[in-house]
Amino acid sequence: MPASVNRQILLKSRPEGAPSRDNFALVETPVPTPGEGEVLMRTLFLSLDPYMRGRMSAAKSYAKPAELGQPMVGGTVGEIVASRHPQYREGDIVLGYGGWQEYALSNGRGLRKLDPAAAPVSTALGVLGMPGMTAYVGLLEIGQPRPGETVVVAAASGAVGSVVGQIAKIKGCRAVGIAGGTAKCRFVVEELGFDACIDHHAPDLDRHLEIACPKGIDVYFENVGGAVQRAVWPLLNDFARVPVCGVIAQYNATGPSPGPDTATILRKRLLVRGFIVWDFAAKEADFLRDVGAWVRDGRVKYREDIVDGLEKAPEAFLGLLQGKNFGKMLVRVAR
Amino acid sequence: MPASVNRQILLKSRPEGAPSRDNFALVETPVPTPGEGEVLMRTLFLSLDPYMRGRMSAAKSYAKPAELGQPMVGGTVGEIVASRHPQYREGDIVLGYGGWQEYALSNGRGLRKLDPAAAPVSTALGVLGMPGMTAYVGLLEIGQPRPGETVVVAAASGAVGSVVGQIAKIKGCRAVGIAGGTAKCRFVVEELGFDACIDHHAPDLDRHLEIACPKGIDVYFENVGGAVQRAVWPLLNDFARVPVCGVIAQYNATGPSPGPDTATILRKRLLVRGFIVWDFAAKEADFLRDVGAWVRDGRVKYREDIVDGLEKAPEAFLGLLQGKNFGKMLVRVAR
Numbered sequence: 001m002p003a004s005v006n007r008q009i010l011l012k013s014r015p016e017g018a019p020s021r022d023n024f025a026l027v028e029t030p031v032p033t034p035g036e037g038e039v040l041m042r043t044l045f046l047s048l049d050p051y052m053r054g055r056m057s058a059a060k061s062y063a064k065p066a067e068l069g070q071p072m073v074g075g076t077v078g079e080i081v082a083s084r085h086p087q088y089r090e091g092d093i094v095l096g097y098g099g100w101q102e103y104a105l106s107n108g109r110g111l112r113k114l115d116p117a118a119a120p121v122s123t124a125l126g127v128l129g130m131p132g133m134t135a136y137v138g139l140l141e142i143g144q145p146r147p148g149e150t151v152v153v154a155a156a157s158g159a160v161g162s163v164v165g166q167i168a169k170i171k172g173c174r175a176v177g178i179a180g181g182t183a184k185c186r187f188v189v190e191e192l193g194f195d196a197c198i199d200h201h202a203p204d205l206d207r208h209l210e211i212a213c214p215k216g217i218d219v220y221f222e223n224v225g226g227a228v229q230r231a232v233w234p235l236l237n238d239f240a241r242v243p244v245c246g247v248i249a250q251y252n253a254t255g256p257s258p259g260p261d262t263a264t265i266l267r268k269r270l271l272v273r274g275f276i277v278w279d280f281a282a283k284e285a286d287f288l289r290d291v292g293a294w295v296r297d298g299r300v301k302y303r304e305d306i307v308d309g310l311e312k313a314p315e316a317f318l319g320l321l322q323g324k325n326f327g328k329m330l331v332r333v334a335r
Numbered sequence: 336m337p338a339s340v341n342r343q344i345l346l347k348s349r350p351e352g353a354p355s356r357d358n359f360a361l362v363e364t365p366v367p368t369p370g371e372g373e374v375l376m377r378t379l380f381l382s383l384d385p386y387m388r389g390r391m392s393a394a395k396s397y398a399k400p401a402e403l404g405q406p407m408v409g410g411t412v413g414e415i416v417a418s419r420h421p422q423y424r425e426g427d428i429v430l431g432y433g434g435w436q437e438y439a440l441s442n443g444r445g446l447r448k449l450d451p452a453a454a455p456v457s458t459a460l461g462v463l464g465m466p467g468m469t470a471y472v473g474l475l476e477i478g479q480p481r482p483g484e485t486v487v488v489a490a491a492s493g494a495v496g497s498v499v500g501q502i503a504k505i506k507g508c509r510a511v512g513i514a515g516g517t518a519k520c521r522f523v524v525e526e527l528g529f530d531a532c533i534d535h536h537a538p539d540l541d542r543h544l545e546i547a548c549p550k551g552i553d554v555y556f557e558n559v560g561g562a563v564q565r566a567v568w569p570l571l572n573d574f575a576r577v578p579v580c581g582v583i584a585q586y587n588a589t590g591p592s593p594g595p596d597t598a599t600i601l602r603k604r605l606l607v608r609g610f611i612v613w614d615f616a617a618k619e620a621d622f623l624r625d626v627g628a629w630v631r632d633g634r635v636k637y638r639e640d641i642v643d644g645l646e647k648a649p650e651a652f653l654g655l656l657q658g659k660n661f662g663k664m665l666v667r668v669a670r
Contacts, residue, residue, distance in 0.1 A: 061602055062573070225597050238397070244601045260595070262560050266579045266609040267396055273608075274601040 006031045007310050008071045008101035015056055019321070023056065024072070024314040031103045039085045039111075041078030041096055041104050043333040046310070047125035048074070048317045048325075049159070050223075050248045051276075062276055072100040072313075075130060076333075077114065077121045088113075095124040100313050102333055119295065126328035127295055127302035130277055131159035133287045134245055137280035138221060139164050140171075142243035142273050147172030149218035152209070154178040154228045156188045156197055157303065159328035160245065163291070164221045165194045166300045173219075176212045178205075178228055180323045187326075192301055206231045216240075224248050233260060236268055244274040248321065303327030341366045342645050343406045343436035349393055354656070358391065359407070359649040366438045374423045374446075376413030376431055376439050378668040381645070382460035383409065383652045383660075384494070385558075385583045386611075397611055407435040407648075410465060411668075412449065412456045423448075430459040435648050437668055454630065461663035462630055462637035465612055466494035468622045469580055472615035473556060474499050475506075477578035477608050482507030484553035487544070489513040489563045491523045491532055492638065494663035495580065498626070499556045500529045501635045508554075511547045513540075513563055515658040522661075527636055541566045551575075559583050568595060571603055579609040583656065638662030 005028050012025040034040045055066040055073055066073045076098035080088045085108045088094065095112045098104030114121045119128060126132060145151050151168035155161040156177025165175035165188070177188040177197040185197035196212040198205065209231045216237035222229065225247030236242070242260075260272060294300035305327040307316045313331045320329045340363045347360040369375045390401040390408055401408045411433035415423045420443045423429065430447045433439030449456045454463060461467060480486050486503035490496040491512025500510035500523070512523040512532040520532035531547040533540065544566045551572035557564065560582030571577075577595075595607060629635035640662040642651045648666045655664045 062604065222597065229597065244597060247597050247601060260597070260607075262557065262564065262579060262582050262595070265607060266582060266611075269397065269609045269611065269614060271606070271608040272595075272600060273606040274604045276601075276604065279604060 003102075004031055005029075006101055006103040008099075009310060009313055010070060011056060011066045011068055011072050013068070014058055014065075019053065019056055019318060021314050021318065026311055032105050034082050034084050034105055036084050038105050038107050039080050039088045039094075040082040041076070041094060041098050041106060042081045043076045043078045043098050043102055043104065043310075044093070044335070045077040045122045045125055045306075046074055046098075046100060046313060046331040046333050047076065047129070048313065048320050048329040048331060049131065050246055050320065052317065053248075053321060071104075073097065074099050075125050076104065077124055078104065079334075093121050095129065100310065102310055119292070122304060122306075122330055123295070123302065125330060126159050126304060127163060127300060128288065128292060131328065132163045132291050132302075133280075133284065134277040135160045135163035135221075136167060136287045136291055137277060137283050138243035138245050138275060139167055139219065141280055141283065142271075142275060143219040143221060143241045145171050145173045145219050148174075150174040150176060150213050150215055151219040151221065152176045152178070152213065152217050152232055153221040154200070154224040155248070155323070156192075156194060157184040157326060159302075160223055161221070162188070162192055162302065162327075163300060166192055166294075167291075168219070169193055169195075170294065170299055174213075174215075176209070176217075178209070178224075184326060187303070191303075200228060206234075210235060219243075221245070222247070229260075233264070236264075236270060238268045240268065240270050242270060242272040244272060245276070304330055306330045306332050308332045338437075339366055340364075341436055341438040343434075344645060344648055345405060346391060346401045346403055346407050348403070349400075350391055354388065354391055354653060356649050356653065361646055367440050369417050369419045369440055371419050373440050373442050374415050374420045374429075375417040376411070376429060376433050376441060377416045378411045378413045378433050378437055378439065378645075379428070379670070380412040380457045380460055380641075381409055381433075381435060381648060381666040381668050382411065382464070383648065383655050383664040383666060384466065385581055385655065387652065388583075388656060406439075408432065409434050410460050411439065412459055413439065414669075428456050430464065435645065437645055454627070457639060457641075457665055458630070458637065460665060461494045461639060462498060462635060463623065463627060466663065467498045467626050467637075468615075468619065469612040470495045470498035470556075471502060471622045471626055472612060472618050473578035473580050473610060474502055474554065476615055476618065477606075477610060478554040478556060478576045480506050480508045480554050483509075485509040485511060485548050485550055486554040486556065487511045487513070487548065487552050487567055488556040489535070489559040490583070490658070491527075491529060492519040492661060494637075495558055496556070497523070497527055497637060497662075498635060501527055501629070502626075503554070504528055504530075505629065505634055509548075509550075511544070511552075513544070513559075519661060522638070526638075535563060541569075545570060554578075556580070557582070564595075568599065571599075571605060573603045575603060575605050577605060577607040579607060580611070639665055641665045641667050643667045 080092040153164040168175040175194040188197035222244040223246040305325040415427040488499040503510040523532035557579040558581040640660040
């Protein structure tokens with residue numbers, strides 16, 4: 001039986017540079033009623049992801065911006081609490097795109113039923129969801145790592161980076177992570193099994209990275225840009241591959257940020273390719289099969305960073321952009 | 336019967352920034368005598384190509400630099416004038432890498448016999464040689480143009496660019512060239528059949544390029560960098576491909592030159608890939624078959640810019656770097 005109040009977090013204004021809590025507004029609205037062919041979902045988990053920074057801006061991007069005055073967009077795991085859709089029943093747990101709110105309607109498009117017995121349902125937003133698949137397709141389809149090669153990824157304790165490095169290890173590569181702080185670096189090496197992890201808070205990132213990559217870098221999974229990119233670039237080997245899935249260090253930049261030097265791309269015969277996960281939608285079944293199996297047999301581990309209560313979403317999101325999270329960032333909206 | 340004097344042009348010094356005639360020295364040495372297993376080639380044509388600028392520098396590159404005090408390196412078409420090699424006879428015409436000199440020894444490695452009846456032998460240095468194959472593999476293997484897409488290439492009247500645009504037309508694309516001056520642009524459109532050609536000497540390159548590419552740019556064959564790259568970049572469509580085969584505008588730069596913005600690579604899901612022709616050596620037979628047929632049936636045309644006499648090579652090469660040539664740059668060293 002749904003409550004009568006739907007708390008929502010709206011996008012109130014668009015940030016110039018770094019976003020702040022003032023860009024969001026918490027409001028209470030009536031819980032909507034599903035029409036014919038619709039379901040009402042009660043949000044259990046809301047996923048917070050770096051790409052949301054892009055949606056806050058009006059600038060042209062690969063997806064249209066979130067609308068001002070509307071709930072912020074985002075992936076959710078929810079429970080069907082009312083259904084007028086033939087394929088869904090009350091009590092079903094679904095992956096959807098409900099946004100930053102406690103209840104959301106859906107016409108069923110884009111929903112996927114989850115089996116709570118197969119894996120904790122929150123993993124559908126992380127290791128077995130969009131972030132895990134981003135790692136899987138970016139590394140394997142673009143990075144094409146070969147045994148013995150060196151793979152470097154930043155945000156290595158995060159939802160994407162942690163999977164990149166662990167798949168690299170499964171494929172016989174040397175995996176080198178970059179993360180913020182001693183605790184994260186220890187986790188990346190001791191729990192996730194990376195060969196090395198460099199703390200980007202420590203001085204001399206360039207030198208530590210060089211030491212950690214004695215045979216150079218063959219795949220740089222680009223998800224941060226900025227100082228890490230600048231440290232990686234000189235170490236790339238000939239024919240290195242650079243899947244570009246994010247540039248979190250540059251999301252808040254108000255001007256353009258220089259990228260790789262064209263002469264170096266030529267000289268080293270580099271491949272640099274931007275992608276979003278849905279460019280490889282056809283690989284979803286492969287991803288669920290492979291990473292599902294690796295999670296079950298313990299070869300791929302994951303860590304979640306969960307805050308409780310929808311009202312915590314803005315603060316948690318702003319922290320995510322600053323690397324304050326430790327693992328896949330989730331908001332537990334309801335139990 | 337060979338002459339007794341072998342004129343050579345040596346690399347005397349390495350340039351800082353733009354090269355000059357002072358970097359070269361013309362010397363006369365005795366014509367060498369082939370040892371067992373060697374041939375002596377008399378150079379008929381010497382190819383001048385932008386990549387040679389890279390060889391003049393000591394900087395790390397995909398090939399080792401030319402040696403100071405030695406003849407500059409370069410592709411040649413020559414006639415065997417003395418042979419102690421079982422596979423070559425006097426009178427054979429061969430493609431080789433004889434360098435900037437009138438006579439060169441070879442142990443046969445890397446030589447390829449040419450059939451003067453099949454095509455003018457000079458084409459083995461141009462449309463049916465390294466430049467033509469650079470266009471072929473870069474456009475087809477990396478650019479992967481689809482019918483109806485727009486392909487842009489600079490130096491469009493040159494050895495590589497002219498072939499890029501003509502193959503783009505064969506593949507059903509809109510071909511837009513960029514060239515220096517009215518005469519070249521007219522040639523590119525009227526003779527080579529490009530849909531448009533923009534004179535980069537004229538003001539407002541950006542606007543003219545935008546007008547010439549009403550549906551944006553899907554493949555940018557990068558062979559110049561600099562101002563053309565900056566004009567192209569904002570017009571690239573999502574999923575555009577950028578094969579990078581040269582950055583002639585940057586060869587003389589003494590510092591790094593900024594390349595594509597990483598955030599744009601991500602947002603547009605671009606593929607940027609550096610290559611040299613021999614990365615695709617396995618495609619040589621396909622290239623000779625396809626482009627050979629297109630040249631024979633007139634679908635691919637070519638133009639040569641020939642200067643007479645080895646002593647003209649430095650001046651012609653410096654002109655090439657400034658875009659003064661009109662067509663594939665060759666030195667006719669002997670008739």
